[in-house]
Amino acid sequence: MNTVLVPPGRTWWLASAFIVWCVALAVLYALHAVGCAFGWSTGALRWSLVLVFVAHLLVIGWMWRKFARGRPDPATGKTGSFLHEAILWTVIAAFASTVFALGPPLLLTTCI
Numbered sequence: 001m002n003t004v005l006v007p008p009g010r011t012w013w014l015a016s017a018f019i020v021w022c023v024a025l026a027v028l029y030a031l032h033a034v035g036c037a038f039g040w041s042t043g044a045l046r047w048s049l050v051l052v053f054v055a056h057l058l059v060i061g062w063m064w065r066k067f068a069r070g071r072p073d074p075a076t077g078k079t080g081s082f083l084h085e086a087i088l089w090t091v092i093a094a095f096a097s098t099v100f101a102l103g104p105p106l107l108l109t110t111c112i
Contacts, residue, residue: 005076006076006079006080006083010076010080010083010087011083013063013067013087014083014086014087014090015090016063016091017060017063017064017090017091017093017094017095018090018093018094018097020056020059020060020063020094020098021056021060021094021097021098021102023056024052024053024056024098024102025101025102027052027056028049028052028053028102028105031045031048031049031052032045032049032110035048035049035110035111036110036111042110042111045110045111046106046110049106049110050106053098053102053103053106056098056102057095057098057099060091060094060095060098061095063091064088064091064092064095067084067087067088067091068088070084071084072084
């Protein structure tokens with residue numbers, strides 16, 4: 001049985017979209033806390049949160065486009081093809097998770 005090694009840098013792409021999701025979560029919560037603590041106006045706080053949210057969606061969307069248009073390295077064989085598909089579906093899951101988990105809270109009251 002021939003084992004085809006995939007470059008280690010490729011495996012980082014498996015986690016990259018969810019790392020962006022985690023950063024989005026932390027930045028949105030921190031920005032919300034800072035905005036409420038310093039008494040930002042509702043409009044300014046909401047627009048800041050929306051801009052941060054959209055920026056993270058754009059990054060994950062760029063990753064999605066990169067893997068949807070790209071092809072696996074033929075030298076890595078079936079392992080590379082599987083990894084490419086796994087990365088693509090992980091990016092799609094991170095995009096959907098960002099929309100469904102981080103989007104709706106932006107519609108709530110900003111500070112209580």
